[in-house]
Amino acid sequence: MIVTANAHIGFNCKDLDRTQKFYEDVLDCREKFSLYYGDLIPEEHPERWAQMKPEEVERLKKLKDVRWIVYLEWPGDKDRFIELFNEVDAHVDNPYRPEHYGYTHFSFVVDDIQAFHRQLIERGAGEYIDIKPGPSLDGNWTMWFHDPEGIRIEVHQYGPESYQIYGRKDR
Numbered sequence: 042m043i044v045t046a047n048a049h050i051g052f053n054c055k056d057l058d059r060t061q062k063f064y065e066d067v068l069d070c071r072e073k074f075s076l077y078y079g080d081l082i083p084e085e086h087p088e089r090w091a092q093m094k095p096e097e098v099e100r101l102k103k104l105k106d107v108r109w110i111v112y113l114e115w116p117g118d119k120d121r122f123i124e125l126f127n128e129v130d131a132h133v134d135n136p137y138r139p140e141h142y143g144y145t146h147f148s149f150v151v152d153d154i155q156a157f158h159r160q161l162i163e164r165g166a167g168e169y170i171d172i173k174p175g176p177s178l179d180g181n182w183t184m185w186f187h188d189p190e191g192i193r194i195e196v197h198q199y200g201p202e203s204y205q206i207y208g209r210k211d212r
């Protein structure tokens with residue numbers, strides 16, 4: 042299994058616009074696509090809708106057009122990204138807690154995520170798997186695991202409509 046390290050690294054931001062501007066103005070990064078809090082409302086997936094608390098749905102509806110994630114690409118490397126999370130809850134509804142901000146995870150790409158998942162188990166790392174492979178909002182297959190230190194690792198198998206490859210067509 043060939044792992045492409047590193048596909049992206051993720052940070053939680055107190056001020057998404059300011060942080061995005063920093064990476065764009067200072068390091069020449071450019072936005073590839075954004076996800077919105079409204080994307081988390083599972084309109085087309087009633088089974089997931091049923092699992093969400095009504096107050097969570099209401100909260101997401103209020104934030105529908107607020108950006109949740111921005112993907113920035115490096116000027117000299119179109120295959121690697123910085124993933125900035127807008128921690129809108131943290132700075133609107135909750136008191137400031139430094140542990141909410143900064144580094145959250147890194148991510149790499151594999152060509153066959155099911156095979157990668159099996160390989161983790163075969164190599165005795167099954168206990169480190171947090172979320173099994175499944176479809177993700179950005180047009181990919183995604184799974185999560187962590188290392189013995191608790192460092193979170195996201196794994197993508199890019200799909201035929203991957204936002205990371207083709208950008209986002211619908212907004």
Ligand SMILES: [Fe+2]
Nearest residue numbers: 051124148195
């Ligand atoms: Fe990520």
